[in-house]
Amino acid sequence: MMITVTRREFLKVSAAVGGGLAIEFCFPVISAAAGKDAAATEVNAWVVIHTDDRVVVRIARSEMGQGTYTALAQLVAEELDCDWAKVSAEFASPNEHIRRKRIWGSMSTGGSTGVRSSQDYVRKAGASARALLIEAAAMQWKVSAAECSVEKGVITHAATRRKLRYGQVAAAASKLPPPKEVMLRNPRDWKIAGKSMHRLDIPDKVRGKPVFGVDVALPGMLHAAIAQCPVFGGKVRSVDASRAGKMRGVKKIVQEDSFVAVIADSWWRATEALKKLNVEWDPGAYGKASNETVATLLRDGLDDQNLPKAYQQGDVNAALASVAKVIEADYHSPYLNHATMEPQTCTAWFKPDGFLEVWTSTQDGEASMKAAAETAGLPLEKVEVHKMMLGGGFGRRGGPQDFVRQGVTIAKAMPGVPVKMMWSRAEDMQHGYYRPASMVRMKAGLDTQGNLIALHSSVACPSILTVLMPQMLRNGIDFSAVRSLSDMPYTIPHQQVDYAMRNGHVPVGFWRAPGQQNAFYRECFIDELAAVAGKDPVEFRLAMLKPGDKNRMVLEAAAKAAGWGSSLPPGIHRGIALADGFGSYAAMVAEVTVNRQGELKVPRIVLAIDSGYVVNPDTCRAQAESNVVFGLGSMLYQENNVKEGRIVESNFHDFRLPSLSEMPIVEVVLASTGGFWGGHGEPGILPLAPAVCNAIFAATGKRIRSLPLKHHDLRRT
Amino acid sequence: MLKLTVNGRSYAIDVEAEMPLLWVLRDHLNLLGTKYGCGISLCGACTVHLDGEAVRSCSLPVSAAVGKKIVTIEGLSKTSPHRIQEAWIEHEVPQCGYCQPGMIMSAAALLAKKPQPTDADIEDAMTNLCRCGTYARVKKAIHAAAAPSTTTARKS
Ligand code: FES
Ligand code: FES
Numbered sequence: 001m002m003i004t005v006t007r008r009e010f011l012k013v014s015a016a017v018g019g020g021l022a023i024e025f026c027f028p029v030i031s032a033a034a035g036k037d038a039a040a041t042e043v044n045a046w047v048v049i050h051t052d053d054r055v056v057v058r059i060a061r062s063e064m065g066q067g068t069y070t071a072l073a074q075l076v077a078e079e080l081d082c083d084w085a086k087v088s089a090e091f092a093s094p095n096e097h098i099r100r101k102r103i104w105g106s107m108s109t110g111g112s113t114g115v116r117s118s119q120d121y122v123r124k125a126g127a128s129a130r131a132l133l134i135e136a137a138a139m140q141w142k143v144s145a146a147e148c149s150v151e152k153g154v155i156t157h158a159a160t161r162r163k164l165r166y167g168q169v170a171a172a173a174s175k176l177p178p179p180k181e182v183m184l185r186n187p188r189d190w191k192i193a194g195k196s197m198h199r200l201d202i203p204d205k206v207r208g209k210p211v212f213g214v215d216v217a218l219p220g221m222l223h224a225a226i227a228q229c230p231v232f233g234g235k236v237r238s239v240d241a242s243r244a245g246k247m248r249g250v251k252k253i254v255q256e257d258s259f260v261a262v263i264a265d266s267w268w269r270a271t272e273a274l275k276k277l278n279v280e281w282d283p284g285a286y287g288k289a290s291n292e293t294v295a296t297l298l299r300d301g302l303d304d305q306n307l308p309k310a311y312q313q314g315d316v317n318a319a320l321a322s323v324a325k326v327i328e329a330d331y332h333s334p335y336l337n338h339a340t341m342e343p344q345t346c347t348a349w350f351k352p353d354g355f356l357e358v359w360t361s362t363q364d365g366e367a368s369m370k371a372a373a374e375t376a377g378l379p380l381e382k383v384e385v386h387k388m389m390l391g392g393g394f395g396r397r398g399g400p401q402d403f404v405r406q407g408v409t410i411a412k413a414m415p416g417v418p419v420k421m422m423w424s425r426a427e428d429m430q431h432g433y434y435r436p437a438s439m440v441r442m443k444a445g446l447d448t449q450g451n452l453i454a455l456h457s458s459v460a461c462p463s464i465l466t467v468l469m470p471q472m473l474r475n476g477i478d479f480s481a482v483r484s485l486s487d488m489p490y491t492i493p494h495q496q497v498d499y500a501m502r503n504g505h506v507p508v509g510f511w512r513a514p515g516q517q518n519a520f521y522r523e524c525f526i527d528e529l530a531a532v533a534g535k536d537p538v539e540f541r542l543a544m545l546k547p548g549d550k551n552r553m554v555l556e557a558a559a560k561a562a563g564w565g566s567s568l569p570p571g572i573h574r575g576i577a578l579a580d581g582f583g584s585y586a587a588m589v590a591e592v593t594v595n596r597q598g599e600l601k602v603p604r605i606v607l608a609i610d611s612g613y614v615v616n617p618d619t620c621r622a623q624a625e626s627n628v629v630f631g632l633g634s635m636l637y638q639e640n641n642v643k644e645g646r647i648v649e650s651n652f653h654d655f656r657l658p659s660l661s662e663m664p665i666v667e668v669v670l671a672s673t674g675g676f677w678g679g680h681g682e683p684g685i686l687p688l689a690p691a692v693c694n695a696i697f698a699a700t701g702k703r704i705r706s707l708p709l710k711h712h713d714l715r716r717t
Numbered sequence: 718m719l720k721l722t723v724n725g726r727s728y729a730i731d732v733e734a735e736m737p738l739l740w741v742l743r744d745h746l747n748l749l750g751t752k753y754g755c756g757i758s759l760c761g762a763c764t765v766h767l768d769g770e771a772v773r774s775c776s777l778p779v780s781a782a783v784g785k786k787i788v789t790i791e792g793l794s795k796t797s798p799h800r801i802q803e804a805w806i807e808h809e810v811p812q813c814g815y816c817q818p819g820m821i822m823s824a825a826a827l828l829a830k831k832p833q834p835t836d837a838d839i840e841d842a843m844t845n846l847c848r849c850g851t852y853a854r855v856k857k858a859i860h861a862a863a864a865p866s867t868t869t870a871r872k873s
Contacts (some may be wrong), residue, residue: 065812065849198809205814206805207798208750208790212815215749223744248733266732267753268740341754341762341815341848391752391815392848425755618809622854626812629850652759652846661840663852 019416040620041170043132045103045180046076046125047090049170053153055082058092061114062363063201064393065626066681067619068114070199071266072122074615075115079126079185080195082166083152089200094365095384102484108364110398110510112582112679115615119677127182129173136173137164145618187613187674196618201389213361213388214422216347224410224421225270225664228431231645232284232505236260240278247273254413261410263419271424286505286645294504294642296551298332298439301460301500310459311486314494316554319454323445327532328638329523331442331705334639335506336435337647339655342391343428346407352680356383357418358408361390363398371401375408395510399468400433417644426650432638433509434647436462436481440521445494452526452544454494457485459518462503464510476501480510484518490526490544490552490579506642513582513682516689520707523577528703537694538564539574550610550673551580554587557608557671562589572603575695579686584591584611588687590664592695598715602632602662602692608669611634611678617670620680623669627684633658635689636709719783721835723748724792726793734780741779742789750790750818754846764819765789771826774868793825801825806863812849820845824859833863 038158039049048056057076064067073089092104130150137155138145141162149156153166187194204211229235239260240406241253249269254261260279264270301307320326347359356376361369362385376383390397397403403423411419421429438461445454463478472479477499479486486497512694513519530540540557545552554580559565568574571593578587591604607624614620641648649655693704700716718729723746731743738831742748742765756775763775766788793799798806801824811817820843827834827842834842839856847855 065814067812198806201814202806202809202811203798205811205817206802206821208818211748212752214753217749266736266740266744268736268744339848341760341813341846342752390813392813394848422753425757562786622809622812622851625853626850629852630848647832651757652755653757657760657846657848658850658852659846660852660855663850663856666853 021199030575041174043129043170043174044125044145045100046122047080047129049166051167051170052169053083053165054085055080055087055153055166057087057089057642058104058366059089060092060107061118062107062365062387062390062393064107064109064363064397066107066114066623067199067616069201070197070625071115071615071619072118073200074193074197075119075123076126078190079123079382080130081153084197086153087200091365092388093384094369094387095381097366098369098380107366107443108398109393110363110395112584114681116583116677116679121456123184124182127184128178131179131212132173132176133166135176136169138465138469140164140169140172141712147395180491193615194613196616199619206388210626211389212342212391213345213359214342214348214391214420216359216388216420218347218349218418221347221418221420222263222265222414223267223270224254224261224263224419225267225274226259226261226406226410226421226423226427227274227277227279228427229281229283230430231281231287232507233286234258234284234645237280237282239325244273244276252413253277254410256409259406261406261421263410267422283645289349289505289642289645291642294437294506297502297504298437298460301502302330302439302441302458304500307458307498307500309496310477310479310482311495311497313496314454316454316456316494317494319494320443320445320456323453324448325446325532326443327446327529328441328443328550329525329528329705330439331524332439333437333517333520333707334641335437336511336634336638337432337640337649337655338394338511339391339429339657340390340392340396340398343423343425344397344403344424345420346403347418347420350376350411350415352416354382356385356408357382358404359386359388360404360407361388361397362401362404363390363393367398367401367516368404369546371404372408375405376412379633391486394512395514396433398510400507400509415437425652429649429651429655430647432640433467433507435511435514436464436508437504438481438517440518441486442521442525444525444529446529446533450535452490452492452529455492456496458498458500459485460500460502462506462508463501464508464514466501466503467508468510480514482518483581484522484579485513488522489549489578490541491546492544505645506647513685516686519577519579519581519686520689520693523687524693524704525673527575527690527694527697531697532561536565541578550585551578553673554578554585554608554610557669558587558589558606560606561667561669562606564589573695575608575691575698577690577694577695580683581686582679582682584609584680584683586683586687588691588693590688590695592692592699594696594699594714596715598713600636600696600714601663604667605664605688605691606667607679607684607687608671609683610671610673611680611683612672612674612676614670614672620670621668623680624684625666627682628664628666628688629658631685631688632662632692635692635707719779721779721782721787722785723787724789732779733752735778738765738774738777738782738787739781742774748791750787752815752818754816759846760816760819761823762816762819764822764845766822766826769826769829770824790822793821799825801828801858801862804858808854808858808861810851810854810858812851816845817851820847820855822849824855824862828859828863834859
């Protein structure tokens with residue numbers, strides 16, 4: 001049977017639990033008959049219209065809190081000219097995506113590209129559907145489409161005062177050939193896009209509806225807990241399941257190469273049994289790896305005299321030999337886990353009809369489907385992935401589909417039975433794809449007037465692309481490891497960036513704004529140079545930014561909004577930083593206090609960001625707040641240390657998140673200049689650490705050249 | 718058999734006395750709104766009300782909940798949504814939303830005790846962790862939900 005997946009349905013079933021009391025529960029199912037929903041018509045792949053005028057917009061990207069689900073619906077609805085109050089959204093089916101020749105474009109959600117790289121085709125889809133609906137009405141009236149107008153999903157033929165609603169013509173419209181060309185609306189005329197519409201996913205989330213990957217519940221479903229070899233690259237040597245196998249609710253013990261799992265009738269029972277499994281691990285080649293081996297690896301990289309060049313301009317060596325002053329500094333930062341609040345999870349069900357269904361929190365539905373099909377040994381057409389809402393993503397759930405492979409492997413041990421696998425917090429903390437630990441050496445030359453003439457940076461950093469996208473490496477250069485240094489906004493006559501690819505055994509991955517450590521290094525070092533040159537940090541930067549450069553504009557906007565240069569109450573100090581990336585331009589001013597005990601507070605942050613167009617201003621502000629808190633946590637507290645080949649941290653006591661009481665006031669200047677499509681999920685984090693550290697310098701005279709801050713003594717000496 | 722009262726309904730359930738309430742709710746009663754975040758009382762994603770008090774259900778053996786009134790996010794309001802949930806929607810508090818049921822339950826318990834909380838009250842009571850950084854809006858929404866006209870202590 002070919003399963004048609006045109007929309008998800010929620011079936012209500014009753015199940016007897018405990019003392020025979022009936023409780024109701026809901027579970028998402030794919031209904032073979034769902035496509036026959038008489039009340040709904042697919043006008044095109046993106047737009048489904050019900051006879052009562054409800055519009056469902058299909059969304060191919062994932063929703064992890066960044067608001068893309070709503071922003072893309074706004075863009076479609078804008079061009080469709082429908083009534084926003086009647087709009088909802090649903091995820092496009094990866095299976096159908098493959099069968100329909102990748103009709104929804106990319107499903108990958110990362111790099112702050114959700115809106116940027118799909119805005120064009122989703123807007124065209126909305127405009128195309130609008131044209132079809134008008135055409136259908138015009139045909140019914142036997143008039144020309146040009147004589148018809150639309151407002152909020154109602155088509156009007158003014159001359160005869162006739163009206164038809166979208167819901168009345170959707171079925172006819174769906175049978176017409178799509179227009180060859182459509183005109184897109186000028187953003188100046190937007191009515192739905194560009195406005196702070198309420199996010200479509202929020203009402204369910206505040207009601208506690210089961211929308212996340214971990215919330216999947218299917219009849220007869222079992223639960224799996226997993227333990228992976230604590231040393232990366234290690235294996236299971238032996239398992240003694242004699243005690244665990246007899247524990248209550250335990251159905252099966254699964255032993256694989258690098259992990260063991262227990263399947264039971266509740267996750268807690270599976271976890272309890274897992275603790276009683278006697279597992280002996282073979283640590284493999286990296287059982288002795290530690291922070292020290294990582295540091296040595298990176299330092300050796302910096303000392304290598306024959307590094308490939310990621311960027312070169314002028315003659316940095318000659319310039320440095322002749323300048324008035326040379327300043328040099330080394331910076332470094334640790335591995336960092338994503339620590340999504342929802343741990344990694346995957347539910348898989350090998351169905352009796354040979355079909356595999358998977359439910360997961362993924363940043364890339366298509367990648368999940370491929371991983372599932374490969375693992376199961378099934379063709380893609382026999383696999384469906386249900387994209388659930390993500391309890392945080394930050395890059396963890398895109399490229400590495402480890403959790404899907406595991407979930408499918410585990411469920412394969414129990415064919416016919418849906419099995420939901422969820423990682424414990426400790427597993428999640430210790431089996432990430434970490435932000436790479438890195439080390440950078442920067443050497444700068446100032447002329448007699450204190451102008452920056454030459455900058456030589458060497459970057460030693462594991463390569464994420466080598467792990468996740470080797471096809472994107474160029475001449476041994478991983479651009480994600482050198483960005484912010486290799487693509488400086490500043491006019492510096494002589495520049496060189498060397499890259500030492502030093503890959504340790506710790507898996508690395510895209511962590512919110514990959515390569516952002518370089519923004520920290522660069523912007524702190526620029527601040528050092530400004531101080532040496534005796535110049536104001538804003539003036540020093542502005543002198544190196546061309547008129548009309550958007551970097552310059554956001555820097556000025558942030559400085560102005562923060563009152564840069566104005567006097568501050570005693571004890572408060574400012575720092576500034578500038579960084580572009582992920583489609584946008586961002587500048588930030590941080591205000592800090594450091595008391596006698598060396599305790600830091602960050603009461604106020606001002607962020608100016610230019611993303612060109614803004615689809616939902618409120619969501620953009622929320623992302624700014626999010627980036628500030630995410631950045632603060634990593635800057636103040638977080639690190640993942642390596643000892644005996646494994647990650648030391650296991651939960652939020654040793655990987656601390658900022659709390660509500662530490663939240664600064666975040667003022668956001670949406671300095672949008674239009675004309676391009678930027679992003680908001682990541683750029684805001686780029687200037688955070690350097691702005692705060694530069695403010696700490698202003699407060700204490702101390703330079704922070706490594707993170708996290710908890711290792712630094714901020715007391716004035 | 719353990720007898721539980723959850724969201725005003727009675728359940729008799731045959732589970733280990735030491736099973737944390739969180740897993741009874743999620744895996745045995747299919748009340749999936751309450752979340753697992755850390756399992757050791759650090760994050761508050763699992764917050765529910767036990768006789769009106771906010772408790773972290775990941776670390777509460779189910780036996781300790783017997784005979785008490787348990788309220789989860791699903792039962793916060795009979796007439797959905799609760800004004801706190803309304804304030805949460807109005808101020809667009811959630812990002813990913815995963816920590817939010819816990820946040821809302823903590824906020825509801827706070828408002829029941831202190832209908833007019835100050836910033837400091839909120840900072841003291843709201844120790845739930847949010848990886849997405851929704852804190853500023855949590856604070857704003859709690860103030861919004863604490864309408865000045867409210868004199869009666871709000872019960873869940
Ligand atoms: S799951 Fe209970 S406090 Fe984190
Ligand atoms: S909203 Fe994502 S963890 Fe709080």
